[in-house]
Amino acid sequence: MRSTNLDAAIATGAPPQARSLPGTAAAILVPLAAFGALAGLLQVHEQWETGLLVLAFLAALVLLDRSRAGRSLAEACRTQSGIASTSAVLAALALLWTFREDHYSLLMVATVALYAVAGVGLNIQMAFGGIANFAAAAFFSIGAYTAAVLAGHTGLPHLLVLAAGGVVSALIGVVMLLPVLRTRGHYVALVTIAFGVLLRTLLEVNDTFGGPQGMKIPGFAPFGSDFGDVATIAGFDVSFYLPYALAAAALFALAFLAGRMLERSWVGIAMDAVRTDEIAASAFGLSPARWKATAFLTGNVLIGVAGALYGMMNGFVNPNGAGFGESLIMLSIIVLGGLGNFWGAIVAGAVIIILPEKLQSIQEYRLLIFAVVVIAILRFRPGGILPRPLRTLGRQQGGAS
Amino acid sequence: MDMGILAQHLFNGLMLGMVYAMIAVGFSLFFGVLDVIKFSHGDVVSVGAFAALGGASAIGLLVDMPGLSLLFGLLAAIAVGGLAGVVIGGTLVLPLRNAPPVNVLLVTLMAGTILREAIRLGVPNGGNPKPFPVLLPQWQITAGSFSIGFDSVLILIAGIGIILATHLLITRTRIGLAIRAVAQDVDVARLAGIDFRRTVLGTFALGSALASVAGLMLGLYYREVNFSMGLVLGVIGFAAAVVGGLGSLLGPILGGFLFAFVQTLVTIVLPTASAYKDVVAFGVVIALIGLFPTGLIAERSSERV
Amino acid sequence: MTALLACSGLTKRFGGLVALDGLDFAVAQGETIGLVGPNGSGKTTFFNVLTGLYSPTSGAASLDAVDIFGKSPQSIGRAGVARTFQRCRLMLDQTVFDNIALGVLRAKPLGLLSTLFRRGRLRADLDATIARAHQLACRFNPQLGAALFRPAGDLTMIDRRRVEICRALIANPRLLLLDEPSAGMTPDETRRLMDDLLAFREEAPHLAVVLVEHEMDVIRRVSDRCVVLNFGRKIFEGLFDAMIEDREVQTAYLGSGQ
Numbered sequence: 005m006r007s008t009n010l011d012a013a014i015a016t017g018a019p020p021q022a023r024s025l026p027g028t029a030a031a032i033l034v035p036l037a038a039f040g041a042l043a044g045l046l047q048v049h050e051q052w053e054t055g056l057l058v059l060a061f062l063a064a065l066v067l068l069d070r071s072r073a074g075r076s077l078a079e080a081c082r083t084q085s086g087i088a089s090t091s092a093v094l095a096a097l098a099l100l101w102t103f104r105e106d107h108y109s110l111l112m113v114a115t116v117a118l119y120a121v122a123g124v125g126l127n128i129q130m131a132f133g134g135i136a137n138f139a140a141a142a143f144f145s146i147g148a149y150t151a152a153v154l155a156g157h158t159g160l161p162h163l164l165v166l167a168a169g170g171v172v173s174a175l176i177g178v179v180m181l182l183p184v185l186r187t188r189g190h191y192v193a194l195v196t197i198a199f200g201v202l203l204r205t206l207l208e209v210n211d212t213f214g215g216p217q218g219m220k221i222p223g224f225a226p227f228g229s230d231f232g233d234v235a236t237i238a239g240f241d242v243s244f245y246l247p248y249a250l251a252a253a254a255l256f257a258l259a260f261l262a263g264r265m266l267e268r269s270w271v272g273i274a275m276d277a278v279r280t281d282e283i284a285a286s287a288f289g290l291s292p293a294r295w296k297a298t299a300f301l302t303g304n305v306l307i308g309v310a311g312a313l314y315g316m317m318n319g320f321v322n323p324n325g326a327g328f329g330e331s332l333i334m335l336s337i338i339v340l341g342g343l344g345n346f347w348g349a350i351v352a353g354a355v356i357i358i359l360p361e362k363l364q365s366i367q368e369y370r371l372l373i374f375a376v377v378v379i380a381i382l383r384f385r386p387g388g389i390l391p392r393p394l395r396t397l398g399r400q401q402g403g404a405s
Numbered sequence: 406m407d408m409g410i411l412a413q414h415l416f417n418g419l420m421l422g423m424v425y426a427m428i429a430v431g432f433s434l435f436f437g438v439l440d441v442i443k444f445s446h447g448d449v450v451s452v453g454a455f456a457a458l459g460g461a462s463a464i465g466l467l468v469d470m471p472g473l474s475l476l477f478g479l480l481a482a483i484a485v486g487g488l489a490g491v492v493i494g495g496t497l498v499l500p501l502r503n504a505p506p507v508n509v510l511l512v513t514l515m516a517g518t519i520l521r522e523a524i525r526l527g528v529p530n531g532g533n534p535k536p537f538p539v540l541l542p543q544w545q546i547t548a549g550s551f552s553i554g555f556d557s558v559l560i561l562i563a564g565i566g567i568i569l570a571t572h573l574l575i576t577r578t579r580i581g582l583a584i585r586a587v588a589q590d591v592d593v594a595r596l597a598g599i600d601f602r603r604t605v606l607g608t609f610a611l612g613s614a615l616a617s618v619a620g621l622m623l624g625l626y627y628r629e630v631n632f633s634m635g636l637v638l639g640v641i642g643f644a645a646a647v648v649g650g651l652g653s654l655l656g657p658i659l660g661g662f663l664f665a666f667v668q669t670l671v672t673i674v675l676p677t678a679s680a681y682k683d684v685v686a687f688g689v690v691i692a693l694i695g696l697f698p699t700g701l702i703a704e705r706s707s708e709r710v
Numbered sequence: 711m712t713a714l715l716a717c718s719g720l721t722k723r724f725g726g727l728v729a730l731d732g733l734d735f736a737v738a739q740g741e742t743i744g745l746v747g748p749n750g751s752g753k754t755t756f757f758n759v760l761t762g763l764y765s766p767t768s769g770a771a772s773l774d775a776v777d778i779f780g781k782s783p784q785s786i787g788r789a790g791v792a793r794t795f796q797r798c799r800l801m802l803d804q805t806v807f808d809n810i811a812l813g814v815l816r817a818k819p820l821g822l823l824s825t826l827f828r829r830g831r832l833r834a835d836l837d838a839t840i841a842r843a844h845q846l847a848c849r850f851n852p853q854l855g856a857a858l859f860r861p862a863g864d865l866t867m868i869d870r871r872r873v874e875i876c877r878a879l880i881a882n883p884r885l886l887l888l889d890e891p892s893a894g895m896t897p898d899e900t901r902r903l904m905d906d907l908l909a910f911r912e913e914a915p916h917l918a919v920v921l922v923e924h925e926m927d928v929i930r931r932v933s934d935r936c937v938v939l940n941f942g943r944k945i946f947e948g949l950f951d952a953m954i955e956d957r958e959v960q961t962a963y964l965g966s967g968q
Contacts, residue, residue: 183695289816
């Protein structure tokens, strides 16, 4: 049924019309199921339950990828991304409300969302701009340190503090532009690795920003009242992490939207062209330097903003967060999730951040397991859990217009 | 500053430079034959150090002959380290060589994590620093206020010898010729009858053995080994190789000594701020890459349009 | 006849190697020139210098009296020069449309803020460009027009070439440089591609084309005039029939014979 649709569409040159009723149902149900699984992961306590959930997750992944029905489910979510996104937003809100009193789960969810915001930034840098940034955690920490200085020592409104986190992170990125733009591939990777190590060591040995102890950061108070003091919303008892989780989710929604809009525009095509073939791109009048710089700095803004909110949520920041290992985790999240797929960052973030917390008994082996899982996915599914879909444009967009 | 302490610093810098160079050469060799960065390379240093520790300790339990222990330690380091390199190269790097570079980087970083964790969890009390047995004669050489262990001099000489030998191996032997041919052009090398897979794995074995021996030397010099020692050494070795020029042989050696030189210089000039030595060294790395985007000894690179 | 493209004394040195040696070259509006010469004779270097990928060592070049000598690829492209590549340079993971759109990208609003906040205009612009790309692609092959949102990597060799040509044509260039379009194709595919070009030629009579090609058959059918390069120097300029009779050209191709 669907495939004849597609063939007809191709024959006429019209964009595929895939708005069938079962397709719409799929676009609604798949995000619901995904967030249901996340809720399950947050809920479970027993090791065997976690294990079962992981197995179910893997099975779902294999089914989505290998079975006909699974592939058309995935296709339905792609062609009706507007419906799928709406369903995801509602599911996320329902999830947050369900866990409204659970400090720990909310903290986990907020962390995943903020790492995913940074993931959008990192995706813009790597998946679009082709710049391997191995210092994401360093720029994330720069955002947090900025928040510590500005929120702790000035009266700047906190929404501006968040923005400042992004701006400072981008400005410090400017220092690295010259080596980043003049080099490619592995050399860029080294520049960022060197920067990350440098920044972390500097924060550690220099006492201006608190040395190894780091700095305290006041809680996020965008409209005058500190999120940390929130205890009830509309008469319901809630954890003070609920507003943080909501803010983090909202930030992700914004970052997602902005990233998606950039991707589905001339800018997105320009970045892809520069990344894939600098020579062809410059022969057609694009400046590789301009687009790499744009990708790098835009990405840094998002990473910095995420870091600022993360810092305010945690109440402190120290040099450990800027380390190479942390950067590696952020990078793993987007590569595992699927380079260029913003939803992938949420899925992989949940796997990498929440799962180990649930497997306390194998705490000792968590790095080992983490490493094995990353290798397995990259070896057997190089596009990540959710590979980046082809760009859809114009009338194709979501089938909406 | 006191001349003796100055000389001590310089000697220490030479030693570090040599170790960095031995690690960096591996990065450069791998890049030469496969155009990949194998980031587990740093952890192969730790693997070599622990293999040497195991081999030497095992002999030490049987007979009290430091020379024999050292020999066995050396053999163990070469064998285990080389094997680790070949296994990672054959199972992870070769199959992924057409994947995006960042995938290879990430996979090998994770392979390094596995090596590191395997040491931490597999060696009894592996999470803590381990003393390395004294295997070399303990004579002191004293000149004024400068005093140095004979063992340290031996290690330095051995290291320089190994680097020279590697250079000869690459430039003068058939194996070296095969490696250089593959690095130049894989297809032509294949047509010339060179077994690509064997050459690549051989390169992995060679580079990894070098790194392992560097690990053994660090153990002998500092009398202590640590499961995580390889991580930062890997980053430094990579930095040295890139700054010197990936794909060349002289470049990474130059880069290694340069890195150590900058570190040592900071320690000498700013003794109160020696904690900044890595900050300065990595700053220099970033600046040098900005100035020489393809390394001091430039990599062959011109793309046909 | 006034020249659209006029080069004089164009020289490009790579260290000691002289890849282009004082080349004088002119193309008139609507003219198709076959550019031939043995491998390494400087044909592709000429294209690379013309399009600004290499900076020339000395000489002069102008397009319709606009100086393009040593200018950036951006400004040369704006002046109206477009090209294809000898080795297919498509983004194989991206859609056919993405690849064709690269041809007009420099004329599009590329600011981040306008991209984020002027979506209506962007969407209209996208739709118009999609329609134009569709029309161009269909002119060569209706199936190609239908595959606009398929990955370019799924296409056959000849369709990839067509995409490259669409990419060069979408910006309405005044001078089109085709670098060995028949490379890697079967004789039959080459013939079909030539038919495409000839048909297109009739619809765009003012477009000037320089075609680098080894297939003499293609050169004979398509070009008005031929230019032969050897060691970076022009050794012949004239009609096809005169070219194949020319002694110096024969020597260059077949070796000195002594």
